Amino acid sequence: MLKQVLVRLGGLAVVVVTATACGSSGEAQTNPDLAPRGTAMTTAKPTRQDLTNKVSLTGKVTMNPVFGLVAPVAGQVRFMDVKEPASTPTVATRVGSVWADGVPNWFEVPAGATFAGRLVDDKSTVTGGMPVASAKLAGYAIAADIDSAQAYKIADGSASVQAQIKNGPGPFPCTLLGTIAALPAGTVPAPTPTENKEEDKDKPTDTQQQQQQQQPDTGGQKSESTGLRLVCTAPADVKLINGAAATLEVVTQTSANALVVPVEAVAGGQGNGKVEIVKPDGSKVIADVVLGLTNGKVVEIKSGLTGDETLSMPGPNLPAAPQQQDGNNPKPGS
Secondary structure, eight states: OOOEEEEEEEEEEEEEEOOOOOOOOSOOOOOOSSTTTOOEEEEEEOOEEEEEEEEEEEEEEEOEEEEEOOSSSSSEEEOOOOOOSSSOSOOOOOEEEEEEEEEEEEEEEOEEHHHHHHOOTTOOOOOTOOOOEEEEEEEEEEEOOOOHHHHHHHTTTTEEEEETTTTSOOOEEEEEESSSSSOOEEEOOOOOOOOOOOSOOOOOOHHHHHHHHHHHOOOOEEEEEOSSSSEEEOTTTTTOOTTTTTEEEEEEEEEEEEEEEEEEGGEEEEEEEEEEEEOSOOEEEEEEEEEEEEOOOOOEEEESSSSSSEEESOOOOOOOOOOOOOOOOOOOOO
């Protein structure tokens, strides 16, 4: 249908002819897949960048902190009799093993630390990664209390740590020590006395007296319980002062050259999401995507996009969950 519009420009009148598409009913029609004319649309295209997940923690320099040793695999734990060292060990100390499929999988106290106690009973069945023994570092480390949400973020990835001492050295790499799990009190059983098969078996022999003198009583509580915390050690050339405040930046996960989009362009999170793709003709289609890391501004697209798409922002609205009907309120018409 043609329309004539009279437009005045100064003292002149100009007739402008416009065309409008009409249906059989005489009403203007629009393509339902296209955005209405004049609609302002915000779009974004995927890009690539290195992405990291970080957790910031507040800690302090601590003397002789306790840390945990974990079971390397699932199985039955068997402890060794560990003697009290005369000095700080310069090599790792074998503490026990977890037997699985008839094979021992050993766990050790690292050099520079001493065995502090068993966290489970001997011959207990344990799962892989479960704390089974505690150790005590001889010297300084940085300890930071963490909450459960931070613990899961750190435990899910291969963490690396940078530390900064307030008004002191840093940043410097800080090596994680043991597990981040909260630890119960560690105990070491007292040595079992050797029975004397002679008639006077209550009287120790000279050999037994020497053994008792060489092996001090290690019974009772050896290590205190700890809260949920992370412990790491600084390089040897970094000067530490007990009690000094420190900040730890924990990188939990990294992804190099990741395909990312703004978080506003994605509906959903934690693994799966949806995006709205704008085609060259202006029509839109919703696509499923698999999500990866996020830094709060962009999120990694692990699959579902090639990188050439144009996405509308904000992302699509997820459909509302259907309302459940109970027995007292049947559906209409039932």
